Amino acid sequence: MKTTEYTAKAPDPQESLIRPGTELRLLLILSALMSFASVSTDMYLPALPTIGRDLHTNSSTIELTFSAFLIGFSLGQLLWGPISDRYGRRLPIAAGLVLFTVGSVGCALSTSVTEMMVWRVVQALGACVGPVLSRAMVRDLYDREQSARILSTLILIMGVAPLVGPLLGGQILVFWSWQGIFWTLAAVGVLALLSLLALPESLPLARRSTSPLRCSLASYLALLGDVRLMGYALSGGFFYAGAYAFIVGTPFAYIEYYHVSPQAYGWLFGVNILGMMAANFLNGRLLRQVESEQLFRIGTGILALTGVILAVNAWFGWGGLLGLVIPIFIYMSMNGLIVANSVAGALSSFPNNAGAASSLLGAMHYGSGILSAAMLGWFSDGTPWTMAWIMGLAGVGSLLTCVIAIRLYARQGLTVAQG
Template sequence: MTAMPTRGAGERLWIGTFLVLGSLTAFGPLAIDLYLPAMPDLARVLGTSDSLAQLTISTCLVGLAVGQLVAGPLSDRVGRRWPLLIGVILFTITSVLCALSTSIWVLLVLRLLQGLCGAAGVVIARAIVRDMFEGHRTAKAFSHLMLITGVAPIVAPLLGGQILRFTDWRGLFVGLGAISVLILLGCVLVLRETHPPHLRQRGGAAGTFLSLRGLLADPVFRGYLIIGGLQSASLFTYISMSSFVLRQEYGVSPQGFSLVFAVNAVGLVLGSQVNGALVSRFGPERLLTVQLVMMCVAAAGVVGAALADAGLVVLLVPLWIVMVGMGGMGANTTALALIPYGHAAGSASALIGTSQFLVGAAVAPLASLVGTDSRVMGATIALATVLSLVALWRVHHARRTTPAHSEPLTTTT
């Protein structure tokens, strides 16, 4: 097994590596969104309620969150390649077993295991990017990966709908297993070890605990962790409430909703690509500040349009601007959190991913208890964005007062 050039060598993602890493980071959307069109059919065949059928999404989300805390630190100790390959293999197996489920309770357990296994791909892919790149190039690489990650939530349910023309919900899980086989083949052929033995952590479980505790004790890392979690809360809120806002409140047709959802996804991807083009010149920290301010203004516009009942177009324009800002800030936040911790990129990536899944999955349902209209959606996004700005101010304060972080990252030549 040959080590991939790291830290200064190999300053770009080859097309194959880019596609494989992007596919790995899309494990979450693939595992959750691909079978959404078949949820009613699943509930009917297994003889269960809609709420229990929807619980298969929650159990997978829990697995994706918790699994990262296992796979990420493990990859710091034993290297990236083998935990990644084992995770993808087990994800493939559990996907096929899901297709063979005969009861909802068996499926719930398998979905939890599927999430735990898929988490390895999500968390280790981020760590590999950090292994391969330094400085602002890390943010640029994450921006490029958003081409796949941002499109996956849109393509997955559409692909699932097309597969359903020829099969049932079981066939969707078989299809998910087939997709993971292709990703596994790409991992074997393209990805090599990026975390050589002399950089690996020692100390077993105790060393892992100390590493995680050290990361959480760092006010700068903690600030970016909070910003990433709040960004995820905004995105989950939009995803969970948009159908209610557009279809029930504004009377948009299913086709119109799909179009709006796709346009906003384009905004998400566009924001990430503009960020990738600008980050070498301005640096991820400066761009993150601009993006958060832009999102605050746009989120206020969403709230204003909702309160004034100004019409659908007036609501959608600032919402699209929020999506553009979100696409860029995701790459910058992840890069800024990981850059100082190349020696513990797996553990740092695990905390980032877990916080995003848990905070995002918790805030959206809590907000929906207040309501699912445009005012609640806009206010939740606005509050999360304002709190992100406060967290970023705390990061700047920590950089001024903490010697280890006294030099902010801007650009490199």
């Protein structure tokens, strides 16, 4: 059987950008940009019940503001990737941050749930530029194994945002209002714009795309036909579906069902971020001896197991609040073994259109959250069961997609070479 190797040409060396003296600054800025998804969602989580009451709507309707954000976040990534492949990374990032700031101000001034949904879409169209182009910049500068380690480092650093976000949101809710949360997000957007003064351009003119932007659709169709990319994207997408079911579902499961205070919810949420940071740190260390593909498989296996345990606990009510908190902690910690390794593996074959590939990957990852967030509203029964079975199903889906993808590689005679 003929064997075809997927190999990725290492990016052109850009030593002036990644010297020891500049790498830490670069990592800090990229991690801040990657955190915009978490900052935009996690900070307002403790305020969801309050926002629902103030805007005179129920929990399932106010959850649609989260779905609206994910719609804008997913579709926006498909736009920014090709633009950045053609015009470089810095200019699109600046434009996105302006949109994010305007959308945050609009949310703060909203007087109805419909207005907030519209402004959340605008906010998301800007927020998505940070994660998608941060991943592309990493691919510009590093090969596959280095990318996996750098992405783990970035996720480890950016873990501060989702850790602090709910805690800060809860405190703003006590001393200010839910509108104050969005004014704070607007200020974050302005600060991020200022940080671009210290961010170098990672995509040289020689490697920029010369294809018209109207050709982006054809480019995406070609990427959709890549078995390797789709395997990573779908498996990672199932993880994100479960993660967003957790993000949207826990404010009501913890605060309303188990009567946890908004401030205590911030601490319970933050414990999961600590688990994610620890797992990303471990992943970065293990990548020196273990291939990223193997760590990715291990992560999906643990994800499926803990997802099933969570669903069983919620169905029978075993363990009460701890019956949710403990398996969710393990489940969310698998972010450390799944996200960085799946992204690095997916992008390793696309050195010349990393922006488009990163956009498609991100759109599929975050787009999966649209469905899981909507399902919470459709099937909600007032208990944690809906959240739990969605997370369990997503965990099993992540594992099965990983296994199926590996079998497809074998049938087609594909071997994955470490880039």
